[in-house]
Amino acid sequence: MIEVNTTPFDGQKPGTSGLRKKVSVFQQPNYLENFVQSIFDSVPELRGGTLIVGGDGRFYNDVAIQIILRIASANGVAQTIVGQNGLFSTPAVSNLIRLNEAAGGIVLSASHNPGGPEGDFGIKFNGDNGGPAPESVTDAIFERTRHIDQYKIVKESDINLSDIGETHLGEMTVKIIDPVADYLTMMEDIFDFDAIKNLLGGKQICFDAMHAVTGPYATAIFCERLGLPEGSVINGTPQPDFGGGHPDPNPVYAKELFDTMFSENAPFFGAASDGDGDRNIVLGPNIYISPSDSIAVLAANATDVPGYENGIPGVARSMPTSRAVDIVAKDLGIEHFETPTGWKFFGNLLDAGRIALCGEESAGASSDHIREKDGLWAILMWLNILASRHQSVGDVISDHWLTYGRHYYSRHDYEGVEKAKADAVMLGLSEKLESLVGKTFKEETVSKADNFSYHDPVDGSVSHNQGLRVEFESGSRFVIRLSGTGTVGATLRLYLEKYEPKDGDLKQDVQTALRPIAEIAEEIAKIKSTVNRDEPSLIS
Secondary structure: OEEEEOOOOOOOOOEOOEEEEEHHHHOOOOHHHHHHHHHHHHOHHHOOOEEEEEEOOOOOHHHHHHHHHHHHHHOOOOEEEEEEEEEOOHHHHHHHHHHOOOOEEEEEOOOOOOOOOOOEEEEEEEOOOOOEOOHHHHHHHHHHHOOOOEEEEOOOOOOOOOOOEEEEEOOEEEEEEOOOHHHHHHHHHHOOHHHHHHHHOOOOEEEEOOOOOHHHHHHHHHHHHOOOOHHHEEOOOOOOOHHHOOOOOOOOOOHHHHHHHOOOOOOOEEEEEOOOOOEEEEEEOOEEEOHHHHHHHHHHOHHHOHHHOOOOOEEEEEOOOOOHHHHHHHHHOOEEEEEOOOOHHHHHHHHOOOOOEEEEOOOEEEEOOOOOOOHHHHHHHHHHHHHHHOOOHHHHHHHHHHHHOEEEEEEEEEEEEOHHHHHHHHHHHHHHHHHHOOOEEOOEEEEEEEEOOEEOOOOOOEEOOOOEEEEEOOOOEEEEEEEOOOOOOEEEEEEEEEEEOOOOOOOOOHHHHHHHHHHHHHHHHOHHHHHOOOOOOEEO
């Protein structure tokens, strides 16, 4: 073991999903080493404990894992468990932390961001409950990065990550394991695979792995376990640059899947996951289920699934996510919570047993089986519900709207905006909030306008400045916030929501239904004129 002198780098503050930068930033000498050493300096429980390490296979994943293992050994970690070829989906890491009672895990991913030498890279630490580290830990890590002056590392050769088995690095044991096996076992404990297999017998599905980490997981589940033909999984081989694509499951970047599902001979079921396997989308023939609607459907039908047949105690959603699941919760007589964006905010509620299902509008949903969002879990939830109800995706969502009404919902992203202009939008609206209540715009009267603060009901902590909300008496609203997942400029997000009761018009075009709310949002917040954009970069 040697100690290497170093100096701090600016800007190593973890965001909602860890530290994300361009690959070239991480390739700077000592950049990754500083951040990793800061993790070990801030989490003393890792010394003598077990650490899970893996990532989504993006460019620099293999190099980073070797560095992390050498630093882990030098810092007294007793055992590391690594996925074969360095691969682990984010939900698989969460499961393995819990299964092995590990002290934590290091996940290498920038999720849905592009990969390759010119793309993005990311690293985050998950705690011993399997979830993203709480703010107290990420704040401590960041504070350490600001003052770090040395890191510890062992001078050893790289480990062959392709060979399953056990080896040693210094005094540390390194176990290379099949990245899929334990995850598949967990899924079999939750779902009725026989019922799903019977549902899909003779039917076609299309799962788009987007050249990312869920390819091996989906192949094991759909092709090997459920007996579907090999072509059921497309883009199933993980690639360092995601095949030159963008592993974000939405209509723009999953175009091949959407073209298939909106074709004349569309398969019975379609789905996709993202770079690290924690997000999902679900489609039926000629229909796309919005993530907000998906969460509500899963909550309403959870008892159809063996793992939740006794009911769920509560649900939670991120603040920008549509309020569709709130109505379900009220109907079921269970608790529902509104949290800031960022999966770590669900952790306390899950650990306390207050909720069993949670989700975000950005294609994330999961339950109390782990402490991360889980794309394949959500897709299997849908399939199990379809099998139980003997219905199609379209039938299930139509029945849902007829029961609860429909929340027309959309997110407009303005990506790569100059930070000063994005800040100007947020400041300009913030200064207006107090004066908006009671005013009428078009046919909408403002009932509430605030900067969302979250009071954690479990530990009493408070998180301020989590997004600007303008709500109307009709139940419609818009939300504006800055995203922490981009690596270039700022990403400004506008969320639009309009509630239509169950006896209203449930078959409108989404953007048409939301146009009045979008026009009001522009009148009040002046996003387009401030950032000098005629249209959003992406509408989802």
